[in-house]
Amino acid sequence: MNANVKFSAKGQIVIPKDVRERYRFVNGAVVEMVETPEGVLLKRPKIQKAATAEEAWARVRAAVHYDGPYVSDEEIREGIERAIKEKYGKPQAE
Structure with missing residues (x-):
């Protein structure tokens, strides 16, 4: 899926709802931002197993x-x- 999004005055962007749901980007979720030669990639961080x-x-x-x-x-x-x-x-x- 490709989409064009606009930056707000605060430098924020809105990720389309269907993308947020598909990747489980819920309110407060932490994402990893990776710079690539082609741009910026948002990734879900790997889940670490709880010790206890x-x-x-x-x-x-x-x-x-x-x-x-x-x-x-x-x-x-x-x-x-x-x-x-x-x-x-x-x-x-x-």
Whole structure:
């Protein structure tokens, strides 16, 4: 896909929506900018595997901009189990 885009007064450009969706360039996403002889290339950075579950959750919280209280893995599991029981564990009223 080729597209012409304009720079704003602040030097920003808008990447077309279908391109953003295809490459998962979401709000706050980090992209790597690489200079090439032909111009500039935007790349998604390679995903690094989290060393621990806590590190993985920290990345998730950062990605969704979560700034609420700390929630442990156990509390998350309990909440999921509770929601499943509430939705599927009770007999259906006839």
